[in-house]
Amino acid sequence: MSTPRVAPSAPAAAPSAGGRASLAVGFLTLLVVGTDLFVVSPLLPAISSRFGVTPGEAGNTVTLFSIVYVLGAPWFGSLADRIGRRRVLVIGLVGFGVANLLTGLAPWFWLLLVARVLAGLAAAAVSPSVYALVGGSAPAGKRGAWMSTAVAGFLISLTTGAPSGTALAAVLGWQAVFVVLAALSGVLAVVNAFAWPTPATGAAAATPPPIALSVRLRAVTVTGLWGFAVYAFYTYLGTGLSTDAHLSTGLVALALIVYGVGAVIGSLGGGRLADRYGAGRVATTSLALVAVMLLVVDLLLPASTPLLLASLLVFAVCAYPCLPSYQARLVATFPANSGSLLAWNSSSMYLGTSLGSAVGGLLLAPLGFRSIPVVAAAVAVLGALFCAYWAISRKSTRDAAHQG
Known part of the structure; x- marks a missing residue:
């Protein structure tokens, strides 16, 4: 029987300016991911009209997103622990951007469903990686506060991001919402690549022991x-x-x-x-x-x-x-x-x-x-x-x- 190695709860006593910037980036990343999730529901009537499907069939875009997220998140989480959370986060954001661009440009309903499956997989890579990076970067005694700020980004997307997307759809069409989300995902992929601290030498190479x-x-x-x-x-x-x-x-x-x-x-x-x-x-x-x-x-x-x-x-x-x-x-x-x-x-x-x-x-x-x-x-x-x-x-x- 081996005893699990317990890392220090936080690296520092107070957050640096760089640490606060990382937290802000994590907040914005989850705001965009949450907006993508919550904005689809009010857009379903427009989507069903565009592709000539019933509202129930259009709702499969939400169902498929959720299913692949549930199935994909554990695998991406294990991958992030092995190859690095920042790397998985950036790759996930690139995929998220591509999936949203495909959502906005899809000429056929079956391709729209494929795009939402890809979006769900990408979100499964992004969200847990952000939470893990925020929790691991939090200063001593501030982990709960930092995690709550990250979660707030996701929650605020329900009250502000989704309504803003709905308003944009009313002016420019529902496809424009996903094109904008794709652009924001691309920007965030670049920002996240530099926002998080680089792991100490040797820390990232060690593969954590599996949990039963x-x-x-x-x-x-x-x-x-x-x-x-x-x-x-x-x-x-x-x-x-x-x-x-x-x-x-x-x-x-x-x-x-x-x-x-x-x-x-x-x-x-x-x-x-x-x-x-x-x-x-x-x-x-x-x-x-x-x-x-x-x-x-x-x-x-x-x-x-x-x-x-x-x-x-x-x-x-x-x-x-x-x-x-x-x-x-x-x-x-x-x-x-x-x-x-x-x-x-x-x-x-x-x-x-x-x-x-x-x-x-x-x-x-x-x-x-x-x-x-x-x-x-x-x-x-x-x-x-x-x-x-x-x-x-x-x-x-x-x-x-x-x-x-």
């Missing part, structure tokens, strides 16, 4: 449960606000904006709380509060609009500290394999959100929207218990990480 599959699965289960609980609720939130709270279209839009603001606040604040109180403690508390606030929102659906909006804000603020704090925890626990573990974590999140959305859809028709928060709360409780258990058993997990 059972340990990987236990380590990333929490994120999957979080994704299920949060996105089973969020996917159908607009529907519930219309049918159960009887809000107008304008108020539903306002509620979603309030939710998005809360998500960004929660993400940024969660990382700083993780640095102060411990990443595991913050992730566990966040999941427990998710369960509580889901039930609160469910009870307040018939209540006054201001009270309902306030509860949605509090829910998002409580929910979104979990992801960056848990990612920081994975980097601290498995520093040599952080690229691989964060890639598995990303796949777990995508899988959890997909399953949550699917189960929410199955519950919606027979039981109504208000059944969804109850089921999601139960899953959040399970996630909190699993997270707490993993905190207690972390030492034994690390001791067993490289067995088998």
